[in-house]
Amino acid sequence: MPQSGGFKEALANTSAAKERYTPEDLYLRGSQLLADSHRHGVTSMRAFVEVDAVTEFKTVEAAVKLKRDFAHLIRVQICVFAQDPIFSGDSGRRNRELLIEALDNYAAHVEVLGTTPYVESDADAAVKNIDFAIRTAVERQMLLDFHLDYHLETPQGPAPGSLLKTLLHHLIEHKWTERALKDKQAVAIGHCTRLTTLDSSVTESIVSLIKDNKLPVHFVGLPTSDLYMMGRPKGAEQQGHSHPHSRPRGTMQIPSMIRDWGLDGCLGVNNVGNAFTPSGDGDPLQLASWGVLLYHAGTEADAQLLYGCVSERARRAIGLGSEEESAEMPQRSQDLGNGVPVPGLLVRNVEHVELPGKSGDEHGQIRVPARQRLSVNDVVWDPPSSRPILR
Numbered sequence: 001m002p003q004s005g006g007f008k009e010a011l012a013n014t015s016a017a018k019e020r021y022t023p024e025d026l027y028l029r030g031s032q033l034l035a036d037s038h039r040h041g042v043t044s045m046r047a048f049v050e051v052d053a054v055t056e057f058k059t060v061e062a063a064v065k066l067k068r069d070f071a072h073l074i075r076v077q078i079c080v081f082a083q084d085p086i087f088s089g090d091s092g093r094r095n096r097e098l099l100i101e102a103l104d105n106y107a108a109h110v111e112v113l114g115t116t117p118y119v120e121s122d123a124d125a126a127v128k129n130i131d132f133a134i135r136t137a138v139e140r141q142m143l144l145d146f147h148l149d150y151h152l153e154t155p156q157g158p159a160p161g162s163l164l165k166t167l168l169h170h171l172i173e174h175k176w177t178e179r180a181l182k183d184k185q186a187v188a189i190g191h192c193t194r195l196t197t198l199d200s201s202v203t204e205s206i207v208s209l210i211k212d213n214k215l216p217v218h219f220v221g222l223p224t225s226d227l228y229m230m231g232r233p234k235g236a237e238q239q240g241h242s243h244p245h246s247r248p249r250g251t252m253q254i255p256s257m258i259r260d261w262g263l264d265g266c267l268g269v270n271n272v273g274n275a276f277t278p279s280g281d282g283d284p285l286q287l288a289s290w291g292v293l294l295y296h297a298g299t300e301a302d303a304q305l306l307y308g309c310v311s312e313r314a315r316r317a318i319g320l321g322s323e324e325e326s327a328e329m330p331q332r333s334q335d336l337g338n339g340v341p342v343p344g345l346l347v348r349n350v351e352h353v354e355l356p357g358k359s360g361d362e363h364g365q366i367r368v369p370a371r372q373r374l375s376v377n378d379v380v381w382d383p384p385s386s387r388p389i390l391r
Contacts, residue, residue: 002275007229010275014083017275018054026062033272033282034070040283041345041387044075046145046188046268046318048114051102052084053091060102064109077318079112079145087128088121096132103140112318113137114145117163130167134174141180143319144187149194152230152250164192168209168217177214186319190220190268193230193250207261218317219252219263221309222270223294224287225277226251255295255305258313266314267291267306284310285383292381303377311344346388347373 002009030047037045047067049059060080067076080103086096103110115133117126130146137144149163167189171177177185195203210217230250254265267287271277288306292298297306315321350370357364373379 002278005228005278006232007276010229013275015054018050018052021055021058023058023062026058027065030062030066031069034066034074034076036282038070038073038389039387040281040285041389042074042282042284043344043389044077044315044318044320046077046079046112048079048081048145050081050083051095051099052082053094053098056098057102057105060106060110064106067109075320077112077143077320078106078110079114079143080106080110081114081116081145082129083116083119083147085120085125085129086115086132088125092120092125100136103136103142107140110142112143112145113140114147116147116150117167118148118150123162126163127166130163130170134170134176137184138174138176138179141184143184145190145318146188147190148192150191150229152193152197152248164189164195164206165209168206168213168215171215171217172213177216183319185216186317186321187215187217188220188317189217190222190270191226192219192252193226195219195252196248196250203261207263210263217264218313219254219257219265220268220317221252221254221265222268223251223290224280225270227294228277249294251294253295254309255291255297255302258305258309264313264316265309266317267309268314283383284314285379285387288380289383300375300377303380307376307380344389345379347379347384348386348388349373 002013047063049063051057051060060078063076063078067078070076080099082095082099084095085092086099103113113133113136115129117129120126120129133144133146136142146167148167171187176187195206198206209215227249231248233244252265254267257263257265267284269280269282269284269287272280272282285307288310291306291309292302295302295306297303312321349372352367353370355366355368357366371382373382373384
């Protein structure tokens with residue numbers, strides 16, 4: 001169990017947990033998450049499976065079986081994920097070899113390659129990580145997903161924001177928009193919490209780099225993990241600090257990035273019930289609702305945007321926005337009786353909430369008129385418990 005709840009402890013606890021993985025346990029916990037996700041109205045998801053010297057292919061094999069068993073309910077997109085270093089440390093080379101082997105052995109089931117350059121021991125290894133991922137994805141025609149800059153510290157290297165800029169420059173150098181298939185071009189960038197600390201001149205240069213080169217990058221806010229991990233005081237440094245209870249949010253301001261910068265972005269659940277995010281049940285609509293408070297986004301237009309961040313914008317971020325994908329899972333936008341006109345999701349209003357009366361028998365029940373959800377903002381501000389999926 002967590003003692004400090006900090007980042008290093010989470011890494012250590014996760015490494016220890018990997019030693020105890022069994023096929024049965026991985027399948028059980030994966031099926032529980034998929035069942036909850038379906039109950040929440042999820043129709044598609046990107047599932048990250050870590051491959052390294054400890055887990056080897058256990059997670060991939062469980063994901064392949066889950067993808068097959070739940071295919072009639074949820075479109076599961078498997079991302080082979082290098083959470084650990086692949087160009088540094090004692091296991092870096094072995095991790096990289098296993099990653100390539102997983103891509104070879106499970107090519108028919110895996111659509112995405114993901115890495116975490118920030119876990120490498122130095123900047124040179126992080127750049128190698130980025131270059132390797134892009135080269136491999138181009139060669140194998142895979143989608144890309146990076147977890148990047150998961151900290152709030154000022155880098156010791158040259159330019160601020162250098163890792164993000166490095167990624168963008170490598171996409172340009174490798175001619176990503178020309179060489180990647182049209183339906184495999186979406187590049188997801190998760191966490192990227194350092195972006196919240198950068199000077200406006202730096203962010204403007206990043207935005208210009210993306211727009212001028214028409215890079216298909218999608219920033220994925222992962223606020224549940226970010227809020228838990230970022231902005232913590234550093235132990236003894238908290239003592240005598242002039243603002244000991246000040247905590248930066250440390251998560252990308254996705255609605256503002258979409259509105260003010262014109263970038264592509266969405267929100268993701270990220271982890272569910274692990275050392276990096278011990279609470280939550282993987283509900284995207286509840287995440288959108290929390291976004292009202294987190295992003296100071298309380299207008300009707302904000303509600304529409306937040307809903308989009310966990311639905312169509314999220315689908316585009318994982319490469320499911322093509323006409324072919326839309327045809328596989330048609331969206332409904334017409335008014336559906338007492339439901340809310342939301343694509344793919346039917347929300348039925350009930351007339352009354354029934355409560356037991358004082359006598360305890362059904363004749364003495366109290367009937368309270370139920371609150372009616374009549375628009376998208378009602379659904380975001382007050383997520384319904386029942387969410388049938390329209391297909």
